[in-house]
Amino acid sequence: MDDLDRLVDKLDLEAKVRLVTGATVWRTAAEPAIGLEPMATSDGPAGVRGEGWDERRTSLSLPSATALAATWDESLARSMGELLADEARRKGVHVVLAPTLNLHRSPLGGRHFECYSEDPLLTGRIGAAMIAGIQSRGVAATAKHYVANDSETDRLTLDARVEERTLREVYLAPFEAAVRAGVWVVMSAYNGVNGPTMSENPLLAEPLKGEWGFDGVVVSDWGAVRSTVASARAAQDLAMPGPESPWGAALVAAVRAGEVPESAIDDKVRRLLRLATRVGALSTAPASPMAAASSRDRALLRRVAAASTVLLRNKGALLPLDPHNLARVAVIGPHAAHPRIQGGGSAGVYPESPVTPLDGLRTALYGRAEVHHAPGVHLDGPPAPLDTTTARNPRTGEPGLLVRLLDAAGAEIHAEHRLSGRLPEPGGPIDEAATVEISALLPDAEGSWDVAAAGWGRLHLTVNGRTVIDETVPRHTDDPATVHLAPPYRTTRITLSPTDLADPAHPAEPAHPAEPADPTAGPTAGPTAGPTAGPTAGLTAGLTADRVARHHGGDPATGLAGWRGVELVLRRELVPGGGRACVLAAAPAPLDAAAAMAAAVEAARASEVAVVVVGTTEQAEGEGVDRETLALPGAQDALVSAVAAVNPATIVVVNSGGPVAMPWREEVAAVLVGWFPGEEGGNGLADVLLGRAEPGGRLPTTWADRALTSTTPRDGVLVYAEGPHIGYRGWLREQEPPVYWFGHGLGYTSWAYEELWVPERVVPDRPVRVHVRVRNTGPRPGREVVQVYLSRPHDGDRWLAGFAAVTAEPGERAEVVVELPARAFQHWAGAWCTAEGEVRVRAGRSAADLPLDAAMTVAYG
Template sequence: MNDEQLDRLVDKLSLDQKVRLLTGATTWRTAAEPDLGLRAMVLSDGPAGVRGESWDERRTSALLPSASALGALWDEELLTELGRLLAAEAIRKGVHVVLAPTLNLHRSPLGGRHFECFSEDPELTGRTGAALVRGIQSQGVAATAKHFVANDSETDRLTVDVRVPDRVLREVYLAPFERAVEAGAWLVMAAYNRVNGTTMTASPLLGEVLKGHWGFDGVVVSDWAAVRATRETARAALDLAMPGPDSPWAGSLTDAVRAGEVPEPAVDDKVRRLLRLAARVGALGPHRPRTVPARAHRGHRALLRRTVAAASVLLRNHDDVLPLDPAALSTLAVIGAHAATPRTQGGGSAEVHPTGTVTPLDALRSALRGRARVVHVPGPALDVPPAPVTPDHCTDPRSGAPGVLVRLLDADGRELHAERRLSGRQLEPTLVAGAHTVEISALLRPTTTGTWTFGVAGFGRMTLRVDERTLLDAAFPRRTDDPAIVHVTPPLRTARTSLTSLRPVHVVARRELLPGDGRATVLAAAPPAPDTRAALAEAAAAAGGADAAVVFVGTTEHSEREGRDRTSLALDGAYDDLVRAVAAANPRTVVVVNSGGPVELPWRDRVAALLLGWFPGQEAGAGIADVLLGRAEPGGRLPTTWAARLADAPVTETRPTRGRLPYDEGLHVGYRAWLRTGREPAFWFGHGLGYTRWDYESVDGPTRATEGSPITLRVRLRNTGPRAGREVVQVYLARPGSTVDRPERWFAGYAAVRAEAGQRVTAEVVVEPRALRHWSTRDQEWRTELGTYRLLVGRSAGDVRCERPVTVTGAP
């Protein structure tokens, strides 16, 4: 639909009708306008999958590996394919807009939302995000580039004022969003935070840069509840305030326009953009049913399984212990709680309920059935709060079926609604008129005698009873406005009581529903923890009696999640002691790390192999088993530098001082900061081993280039290892003697190649003109410094194999 047609539609609307369209009709829907043929559009989180309008464990979704895993792919074709899968899921669930990708950076290793972001590098982040955008929108579903901009940590994220110089903002933090706009993104989400004193929903960056310099013609949507004022945000280039129906715009934008405080042409532009979006996603004009491409569902599990392997990063492989040869195994020890209950996704608004999860333990048992015995030892218990109860050990006290009973009660305790659910974590229990209390109850059959820990989560007055014994009865007021905490991860209150094995108990948790406190309610339980020394001894004994041992370690939902930054990179519980004990018992010890972001690995040189599996999504176990047993190569490369110790990391601060968080490191983020300080990390950006070896034989390219022209390098390399493999050839730039501040070197491009054992192959890497430019604050435009640059070719930011100079001259 062209602009002239859109203008005619806008002219048909009254001011009241226009304003009504600019605030969501519900939490996830926009308003409809039947007279225009405009239907409601449905928006949905998120990067790991498409949840839809409800948070219900019975309505499942395909669960992709975490965004940090996708950042490790370095494969834009595969990313585009994953984008198409997200679009197919959106169509299946009646969703028009997917709130992805997240284009914020891994600025500090302590960032709590690492798992939802791709990389520490703006170029890699931009390319990764753009590929995902292209895939999503190729099916007529809108992608949303978020969170614009500098929303790179969680501490005080609703109010923090990020202080970042103009040049750094342009070259580092805005750069991935510019890539997404060039890829055609139809929405951009304005973040909660401030940048240089102005809240992003009212920021001039929306108009001057996003819509002005970049020519963005789509919709700028607020993060949920990020609009806190009417006039400032409406005068800015924000277009859609979410959620609805209540927002500062809904209540007073019409009055502000009539009072001359907000020009009506600005409102018209917002409506025009919303109508353009509706036309793009099929919500304007004659209704045409959307269908899911058949190929999207036929092979989605295979695609996700392939992605797990492609994103896995082999950090260490001493004496080529990996891949394990199934024919040479009689007993395999699989150790650690994460083997049986892996973390498949990060915690927060991006969570979905997967269609099913393949665990590493189940996948290894299946793959080795009839060949080798798989022995599993969980190891020491993690020092974490109890988890929500599940159908594995609970039944609905009314029906006796696996699960829990959820009831809505009125103020007098009378039942208004009841249903069996599959989880003790109810984020959106069915809301009915007159509901005063949410109750979750279950018959729990203890598997262990001893002191059990129970918990209930939420805000307001809560009670917890076990067989009529009241363990908790108190009021817990809400002290935060963060929607991730109020609606997704409310604090858990715990109490303990003694239980006898196999003697069922009736557990009942209740919480009062108060306006503004959300509906999220959780009933949790945990058995008594085993003795740590005994658990370590059991693990060591299992490892000592096996041909090889695979130890699974990782973070928990309490250490990596939305709404809270991390305070340490150390693994939870006794994981370090577990790895040391197993490695001492078996020299063929492989460790698989199940985390969304960097963790400390103090024992990394003591183990034979070290594999990073990220949060791998629903096909976690299948893909990891493929890698461990050599069915697939670990294809990933690190999108972020990993420190040996937090104390070594050059940039760590996520906590504002008096409301401000200065980005004092400037351009020097990630590997750039490590190079500047001269420190050596545990593993560099770009690192990843694969299952073969490569010789870099030569690099060819021009010695001179004209300003504004691409530079093409041809890198000749040979697979010198024993099997076919994939190599990611990386190119970095350096500018000795530059007249402006520069990183020691910065990432400029890459190309992936595949070759059989012994085969030579040529990688062609194109360095785009943008890689050489810098933002002139004085001139407020991009400049390219003329002179000689060094083109550095290698396997990571810290492993340069060859280089070539190129002199950039002015255009004739």
């Protein structure tokens, strides 16, 4: 009997079941009798938020998973894992819920920014490197979401029908790589696969724990355990969250009734204790505290942002720009000043100090060139949540907002200063409250404004005491990401004039009384989705500081004296099952569309270079909903074409997590994909544009103007009818090629592929090494990702078998060794089999650009 068995034997059944059922939303249970501390979990993979959503406790925002995969660099992936682990330890987290190893089966997948790529080999290698980095610091990584959780539509309930060969060769492959890398936790997905939901699925036992030998913990996705007996009898180990759960007392009763063997519970507890040993939760020595994020961490994020940037087009070698030849640069587009640095949803964090593309270029060109910004277009959607740059606390005058918790009688039981109007989790004794109130003062609030509120249940928003939104929003989904993170918005437009109010409790009547939004419209999922346009309300602005402060029980001398503003107050009644999230948002109404476009075109015309930053919105690309189209939202395509028509030196930067359609790609000089680059994205982009760093990225997924596969189930079933032919493997079967192939990326130099050496004959079930010689034929040092693909004669299929990077100076030759694993030659037919005969080996720069070709024979004996 080992030490873990002895600890398990000390526990009674109730204690065992308590350990395998979450104690809170983010923590496992403690057991002082055996020295077990609670283990804290936190979402990832683009940062470690910690146990709570609080903008006052910031986190480093890392480049998205698609960006990291675009580096094709396992050393950088390991470094990102180490950084995640350091962030986890800084926040007291034992288990990071990352990496996501699902695949880009369709470019319409809404959450693909959180997944690495369309290819199982690339996903497995980058994911394994991330896992190694995280766990090297004594923090557990979590391979998720096991398995076939590759789309968001009906993700809680869909049944993915995947034939066995495709499942083994494609979708299970990255998870097998994670287990071989020693991952400590695997998360079971919401969906079913070939029938049973994953928390009850036989795939948890075989191949995960049996054939692969996984000795860690299988944790459920949050709320994915929906049964007592079936999930407990399966190889599911930990049901999260808690304490309410289908396990708990019901599982104790099931064991005593003989429906679940106690030995199954013992195995779950043993695995949990093994995890606790690995992360230090069974150690008597306290973990050493971690220092705050350092400049070295930010330098790493900046380096990865540049290394992940993919140069798709560079007509006339416009890039890199020479800053000495620039006098005026136009930076255009709504994403230039307000980019998406992260995908959001459960992967979102509150960043420390994000750098926008506009900030990065202004800093890099300071003292050399003028940088002018023009948004060009307005993207539909509700206004941004209020923050320290747009609002003041009515009680104290500090930049930010006032949040109060009220009891059923309306009495204040808690108040606090907050920095954001987006509150997934208001602080204080929230369980004792009946209402959450957010209030803020808007400075310089004359003119037309869009104001918005978000949350489930009744929303009551007033502006200077006048009701502008009063609506009850029913919950329409059980998806926890939507319930807790993305409540629907209600938006209305108001007009403010600079007239003082005599009393904030008795405002002047508006010229056009507002009406509540249409309750029959129904809420729309998405963090900024579903705005309901209300009528324009004419309101008076200019609450004096003393009246506002005294109205909230404060002192006007604390920072508001002599200051005027407009007061917004949102009250959201808390309802059972409605989550705690609420949002107060406001922004000046957008300018005339034609005028905004004309201003952008004129800025481009007057500049040597125009950098246009375009991208997706949270409505178009986010957790909980798949994309309906690959087209950029709003008039962004028209903006690019208009700018390109007046400035031949137009550079487009795409700020998205996955592919978008680019109908203007031949009209512009250069196209860069910047992904969701994390908080150092603006600096990394400036480094690339000005040649301080090479755009080192290669596409981890194929970019096309249309999708080959659907993400929409029929009658609850999503059939993977394409088999293994996703991404580039699917496009190889099409008559028309995609826009840019998997693996494509140009860099700032050129390469010649000169020779490929392969062994003439190889033995099955052993790795094979091939040698590729390349030469840097361009004017700059560079890094090339050499990709090797295999195929069978008379078979149109082709698959990535290996890759390796090489660096060389101008004119220099370099030789790289690419190891092809034995699995690259195998197929699944009830077991892994290797077919004898000829195999074609191709090497090059992408799935379609493969100038070197050789043959080898696979044979026994």
